[in-house]
Amino acid sequence: MLSVQQVRKTFNPGTPNEVRSLQAVDLTLEEGSFVIIIGTNGSGKSTLLNAVAGTFLVDSGAILLAGRDVTAWPEYRRAGMIGRVFQNPFSGTAPNLSIAENLALAARRGLGRGLTWALNKKLRTEMRETVRSLGMGLEDRLDNIIGSLSGGQRQALTLLMATWLKPKLLLLDEHTAALDPKSADQVIHLSSQIILRDHLTTLMVTHSMQQAVNLGDRLIMMHRGRILHDFQGAEKRRLRVNDLLGRFEEVRRADLLDESAAEMLRRMYV
Amino acid sequence: MSLLIGALTIGFILSLLALGVLISFRIFSFPDITAEGSITLGAAVTAAMLVKGVNPLVATAAAVLSGFLAGAATGVLHTRFKINGLLSGILVMTSLYSINLHVMGRSNIPLMSARTLVTYAEHLGRLLLGGADNVSVAGWEVGARDVSVLGFSFVAALLVGLVLFTFFRTDLGTAMRATGDNSQMVRALGVSDADMIVFGLAVSNGLVGLAGALLAQYQGFADVQMGIGMLVWGLASVIIGEALVGVRQLGYLLAGAVMGSVLFRLMVAIALRWGLDPNDLKLITAAFVFVALILPGLVDKMRTRSAAHA
Numbered sequence: 001m002l003s004v005q006q007v008r009k010t011f012n013p014g015t016p017n018e019v020r021s022l023q024a025v026d027l028t029l030e031e032g033s034f035v036i037i038i039g040t041n042g043s044g045k046s047t048l049l050n051a052v053a054g055t056f057l058v059d060s061g062a063i064l065l066a067g068r069d070v071t072a073w074p075e076y077r078r079a080g081m082i083g084r085v086f087q088n089p090f091s092g093t094a095p096n097l098s099i100a101e102n103l104a105l106a107a108r109r110g111l112g113r114g115l116t117w118a119l120n121k122k123l124r125t126e127m128r129e130t131v132r133s134l135g136m137g138l139e140d141r142l143d144n145i146i147g148s149l150s151g152g153q154r155q156a157l158t159l160l161m162a163t164w165l166k167p168k169l170l171l172l173d174e175h176t177a178a179l180d181p182k183s184a185d186q187v188i189h190l191s192s193q194i195i196l197r198d199h200l201t202t203l204m205v206t207h208s209m210q211q212a213v214n215l216g217d218r219l220i221m222m223h224r225g226r227i228l229h230d231f232q233g234a235e236k237r238r239l240r241v242n243d244l245l246g247r248f249e250e251v252r253r254a255d256l257l258d259e260s261a262a263e264m265l266r267r268m269y270v
Numbered sequence: 271m272s273l274l275i276g277a278l279t280i281g282f283i284l285s286l287l288a289l290g291v292l293i294s295f296r297i298f299s300f301p302d303i304t305a306e307g308s309i310t311l312g313a314a315v316t317a318a319m320l321v322k323g324v325n326p327l328v329a330t331a332a333a334v335l336s337g338f339l340a341g342a343a344t345g346v347l348h349t350r351f352k353i354n355g356l357l358s359g360i361l362v363m364t365s366l367y368s369i370n371l372h373v374m375g376r377s378n379i380p381l382m383s384a385r386t387l388v389t390y391a392e393h394l395g396r397l398l399l400g401g402a403d404n405v406s407v408a409g410w411e412v413g414a415r416d417v418s419v420l421g422f423s424f425v426a427a428l429l430v431g432l433v434l435f436t437f438f439r440t441d442l443g444t445a446m447r448a449t450g451d452n453s454q455m456v457r458a459l460g461v462s463d464a465d466m467i468v469f470g471l472a473v474s475n476g477l478v479g480l481a482g483a484l485l486a487q488y489q490g491f492a493d494v495q496m497g498i499g500m501l502v503w504g505l506a507s508v509i510i511g512e513a514l515v516g517v518r519q520l521g522y523l524l525a526g527a528v529m530g531s532v533l534f535r536l537m538v539a540i541a542l543r544w545g546l547d548p549n550d551l552k553l554i555t556a557a558f559v560f561v562a563l564i565l566p567g568l569v570d571k572m573r574t575r576s577a578a579h580a
Contacts, residue, residue: 084458096451
């Protein structure tokens with residue numbers, strides 16, 4: 001479904017702030033697979049998601065989505081195939097528009113937009129039903145401005161919007177990191193419910209080891225712009241939080257070793 | 271009384287400007303100074319065509335189209351070439367000054383003898399009012415001409431307001447409103463925010479061009495200087511309108527801009543009647559907009575301060 005081939009991305013090239021965010025990343029996702037990405041800060045996990053979404057164009061390599069080469073496509077064009085939920089609950093909804101208007105925008109993701117009414121009776125009925133399934137009581141507040149809702153409610157609605165039309169690929173970028181624990185639980189529960197129900201091909205970045213272990217059928221660990229580990233099938237199912245922490249400790253030691261080795265070389269030769 | 275009717279008429283005509291400014295400034299948060307050039311452009315195009323004997327409806331439509339193109343130019347400079355929004359507007363506004371002189375061929379075109387939409391409105395009004403030269407409104411004798419033109423400008427503002435209200439509730443219009451609200455989300459839902467900004471600024475300046483066309487026909491001339499200060503007048507109308515309606519919902523905002531424009535014109539007429547020097551008008555308007563822009567912030571600060579004391 002998704003194929004990322006030898007993708008590289010460097011930010012601020014040629015300056016002291018140069019960051020090699022993605023270094024020849026290769027990743028192939030089967031249709032219907034649910035892949036979790038974890039990694040240290042600055043490991044390139046969010047950058048990988050944004051590269052797939054088209055937030056920026058990559059320096060080299062290719063990105064194929066549903067058999068089409070989308071490497072040069074602008075973000076809005078890829079959006080016809082991709083549903084997204086961002087880390088910031090305020091990023092996924094338009095605050096001054098009503099709940100219904102936001103959902104109506106999502107109901108035409110990737111389709112043409114002309115001079116027909118954004119809202120009609122049929123769509124409204126559909127909205128009431130779907131929003132009721134959230135169990136947040138929002139179905140009676142469809143005409144309220146979305147800016148008046150809590151972060152958790154907005155994130156749940158963003159999730160509904162991203163999956164209103166079944167996307168070829170769902171991108172979740174630490175979408176519970178900014179929520180309180182209870183809302184985070186709710187949103188995670190809802191996410192896995194929708195993903196399993198619609199068999200969505202999903203790429204989810206998370207900070208939570210618990211989520212990484214409990215969810216998904218494949219887990220990828222990134223470090224310094226590369227894929228370090230790729231756990232699939234039975235190996236992924238056996239994985240526990242402690243295993244992951246162990247892997248992170250290994251990475252940390254290797255980094256320390258790198259730094260102390262560099263320090264030693266400096267002292268000896270400079 | 272005719273002073274009052276004149277103020278109301280200009281208020282309704284310039285409410286089209288206010289609606290244009292509402293779109294660029296409130297919906298897209300884009301301070302679009304192109305308006306100062308495109309209102310003159312609308313007037314210039316209409317006047318140049320009217321003196322050549324072109325049908326007033328065609329001439330007015332041409333003004334809308336020219337404003338539309340001017341706005342699109344600003345949008346393209348900003349989105350395709352990544353030029354700062356204010357600067358894009360300044361570039362287009364400055365170029366329009368030369369273009370307007372070319373369109374008119376001189377700096378001022380009088381329309382005294384030309385057939386215009388306003389003379390049409392006067393004829394129609396005379397028919398409707400039974401041919402009388404004067405009618406009595408609430409006990410005052412007023413000219414039938416003045417009343418007809420006021421009615422015409424009111425209908426124009428009402429029609430444009432209704433069209434906008436309808437448009438902003440379509441798929442395209444909703445996407446446009448969302449663009450100003452959250453462009454990241456709009457891109458993630460498959461809409462090119464750049465295209466939306468270009469189209470939105472085009473619509474905004476099309477309305478401003480229409481305001482210019484009607485203003486020229488009403489006051490009987492087009493002048494290359496007539497656009498100066500117009501953006502601030504539009505802003506003042508939008509801000510007064512928001513204060514009047516208090517709610518930031520689509521229908522209220524549109525109605526508010528029209529009401530704000532009319533109220534602003536009335537205030538100006540009264541101030542001038544009381545002996546305000548017309549030269550000070552723009553200074554005072556700018557000061558008013560300044561106060562209106564900082565006031566909400568100051569009120570918030572005072573509120574938090576008094577809450578902290580309590």
